[in-house]
Amino acid sequence: MNDLYESIPVWDDGEHxxxxxxxxxxxxGPLLDWYRKRAxxxxxxxxxxxxxxxxxxxxxxQTRVEAVKPYFQRFMEELPDIKALAEAPEERLLKLWEGLGxxxxxxxxxxxxxxxxxxxxxKLPEEYEELLKLPGVGSYTAGAIASIAYGKPFPAVDGxxxxxxxxxxAIGEDIxxxxxxxxxxxxxxxxxxxxxxxxxxxxxxxxGALVCVPGGRPRCADCPLFSVCLxxxxxxWDRIPYKAPKKPRRVETRTILLLTxxxxxxxxxxxxxxxxxxxxxxxxxxxxxxxxxxxxxLAQKWPGHVLExxxxxxxxxxxxxxxxxxxxxxxxxxxxPEGCLLATPRELSEKYPLPGAFxxxxxxxxxxx
Numbered sequence: 001m002n003d004l005y006e007s008i009p010v011w012d013d014g015e016h017x018x019x020x021x022x023x024x025x026x027x028x029g030p031l032l033d034w035y036r037k038r039a040x041x042x043x044x045x046x047x048x049x050x051x052x053x054x055x056x057x058x059x060x061x062q063t064r065v066e067a068v069k070p071y072f073q074r075f076m077e078e079l080p081d082i083k084a085l086a087e088a089p090e091e092r093l094l095k096l097w098e099g100l101g102x103x104x105x106x107x108x109x110x111x112x113x114x115x116x117x118x119x120x121x122x123k124l125p126e127e128y129e130e131l132l133k134l135p136g137v138g139s140y141t142a143g144a145i146a147s148i149a150y151g152k153p154f155p156a157v158d159g160x161x162x163x164x165x166x167x168x169x170a171i172g173e174d175i176x177x178x179x180x181x182x183x184x185x186x187x188x189x190x191x192x193x194x195x196x197x198x199x200x201x202x203x204x205x206x207x208g209a210l211v212c213v214p215g216g217r218p219r220c221a222d223c224p225l226f227s228v229c230l231x232x233x234x235x236x237w238d239r240i241p242y243k244a245p246k247k248p249r250r251v252e253t254r255t256i257l258l259l260t261x262x263x264x265x266x267x268x269x270x271x272x273x274x275x276x277x278x279x280x281x282x283x284x285x286x287x288x289x290x291x292x293x294x295x296x297x298l299a300q301k302w303p304g305h306v307l308e309x310x311x312x313x314x315x316x317x318x319x320x321x322x323x324x325x326x327x328x329x330x331x332x333x334x335x336x337p338e339g340c341l342l343a344t345p346r347e348l349s350e351k352y353p354l355p356g357a358f359x360x361x362x363x364x365x366x367x368x369x
Contacts, residue, residue, distance in 0.1 A: 020169055025191040026228045027168070032196055034224035035203030038210070040065075043072055048198070050124040050149040051082055057144045058105050058136065061158075065209070071100055082122050086113035094279060094353035101356060102320075103279065108136025126150045139185060144201065153197040155188035157181055160208025161201075166241040167212060170230035175241035249323050255285040255294065256328040258312055258361055261335065264342040265365065267352060275319065280341075280352045282361065288327050298331060308332040312364055317357035328361050 044056035055075060059068045075096050079085045097106040112134040116122055124145060125131055131142035143156035162175050165184055173180045192200050207225065212218045220232045231240045259266035267280045291309060298306050312328030336342060343352055345365050354362065
């Protein structure tokens, strides 16, 4: 196939909207044909009702598809509609979300559900602009709901789509740039089909997930877009997409205390704002304490009540802007500390939402390590 668009620079500076849109328009036929044949069977695709699409798209943000599947199934069984989500106790909602991370997503889901009950009769609006008014819904999620659930031609540009189209158009800008995302959304909206927009958006996402993959060499031989892809033809896949270096994460060291009294464990609730807001946690100390240092400290705090201190191992957890490097200890006490909340191992697993940062210690408590 002759390339009709060789006038476009390798590093597109955004000055060629007509050529860009011609190239994007040429994707439609091959993309839709490929998606019809290759689309994965996923729970939220089997029944793309607005509520299911919305919940799945929120869950899929920064989370792998295979990891989301069991969470989605449990969530739908317990909270099958907007009313159930709006009325769910926050503690139960966070427990259902436990392990998915980014818990503000779950809280925003519930805030939006309550708003939908108050102002929209318990239904997700069809209009893109109205969807954008919901907590936690940005242009990607609004476009996904509008196109997949309601068949309206709005783009859904996530990281997968940005990666695919930055290669198709050989764009050298920082892929995290908001102006770049807005420009691609505008270009896609101008060329995407009025009918078939659901398959079009999902097809682009699918190409990014299965073919033009993150963190490795794209499978260009299997790509339905290779005939129009500038980066593929020019061997630029390892230079595009470009990501400006991030600031290094802050590292925090913590000593985690698995305080136990008669087989129950002390937990406490975190503040309502900030990192892991309203989640439960094991008590801890800033910094890293050795066994002797910790023994002296606890003997001062609970004189005569510390029966045993034994190591629980080290663990690490990465959040978006901070890393926790943890050293854990099991501390057996002979009396319940004043003003604490005690939970059995079963309650830790089934009732109280604890962040994934503590999974190693929960496994230790359950005898899995």
